[in-house]
Ligand SMILES: Nc1ncnc2c1ncn2[C@@H]1O[C@H](COP(=O)(O)OP(=O)(O)O)[C@@H](O)[C@H]1O
């Protein structure tokens with residue numbers, strides 16, 4: 001169906017472009033308060049950025065704009081290419097989006113079908129689709145679950161399959177909404193190790209400040225639809241006043257030491 005023939009158009013004439021650029025991005029849900037209020041944000045290729053903020057800050061809404069699930073006012077540019085209705089497919093081949101709820105991501109009768117769906121619809125040859133699917137399931141530790149029914153898996157297993165559906169796309173940008181939520185401690189650690197090993201540009205919304213500390217050198221704090229801080233994760237996580245002011249609980253020194261040692 002979709003072919004990637006046009007894709008190089010994005011990369012060839014903008015080798016130095018930001019991976020993601022949001023310009024004055026605003027959005028209100030039809031029935032609610034404004035969820036994003038003029039977000040300006042640039043993420044350079046290879047950067048790994050935590051999106052922190054209290055519930056309702058707008059983190060999920062922001063991530064859902066990166067590949068056009070929602071279309072607000074202002075601009076979304078991916079490798080300098082402005083997101084429009086016409087190039088939605090191009091953009092979706094660049095930005096892999098993990099929904100916070102895996103039930104929003106998984107819709108196929110088997111795990112294999114779900115993880116193969118993206119690469120299949122990118123028009124890749126069957127062998128490559130199967131190879132990508134195999135690698136992605138192995139990366140999330142879900143090999144052997146190919147024939148299982150996604151909706152019957154545990155929440156943590158669904159989460160890992162959902163992550164595999166994003167990884168199998170091979171997009172240069174990963175937009176992950178609470179990837180570690182509902183994972184067991186072991187699965188969480190494996191996810192962090194996996195994400196650490198990946199070269200992709202990442203924007204990750206999380207309540208897991210230790211994940212941000214271990215994986216994401218830059219942090220953007222959102223609150224009430226605005227960017228209220230943007231800087232080195234180490235500095236932001238040390239700023240207890242800032243964290244508390246925006247509904248976040250500082251990592252305790254004890255936990256920091258304890259986890260740092262492991
Ligand atoms: N589907 C929706 N319909 C209406 N309002 C929504 C919907 N999803 C989120 N909101 C509202 O938009 C704001 C931002 O929400 P969200 O992006 O989910 O924040 P976060 O991910 O930071 O918790 C909140 O005020 C929330 O109540």
Ligand SMILES: [Mg+2]
Nearest residue numbers: 059060061100
């Ligand atoms: Mg959210």
